[in-house]
Amino acid sequence: MDAQLGKWKVVKEETTGLDEFLTKLGLPKEAQAAYKDLDYTIETSKDGDSFKSVVNITGRDPLVYTWKLGEAFEYQSLDGTKPMLTVTEEGDTVVESYTLEKFNRQWKCVRKVDGDAMTATTSCEDVSMVQKLKRV
Template identity: 30%
Template structure:
């Protein structure tokens, strides 16, 4: 994960698989359209023996701003104050692997995120039920 330290911003035009992934996530057409070109940024830094992660998503603002330890689940609420998120971050072969779970109104959705460096960009691949969305972020 060391090679992912920094502040990264999404390059929306390089995103692939959005509609297929959104369908697997159970998004409505409106939610799919709304999230298609969201501004997205990701920050990762060391914090003593642990890590600090901050994710901002367009108009929604900060989704998560937390310290975490690898392999230890952490929970946070989305800005809607209704959706509870649980995340477990692990490191595997230089990749930051997340097991995500959202809970809202009794509905639980789980998916995986695989983040890794590819040259001078950060690639994030979110996968649910075999459907993947690939996003590319550039260092800011």
């Protein structure tokens, strides 16, 4: 988890599979448009056994989360839904498991760091989106 601490910026032009992933999640076209233009940074810090993540999305107020590994917490999605999110470590990767019971949706994001580059692979059933982030 320590490798993922600090500030990371998404490299939008390197995102692949976004359209297919958003369609698989069942998001309406207008919600999909917001995700396609998404430009953000995420900064994560650690204090004891707690973590704080601040997501800064261009044109929006920051989203701030305080969480612990293995404990579910409510996450605020861009489309207004609030899935439960549980973050765990599996070897040298961090796995984010999302559950949105209201719409019977589940998906996972696996994050892996290699130096100053992070790859985030988000999957729902047989469809995946890959995002690249760089340390800033």
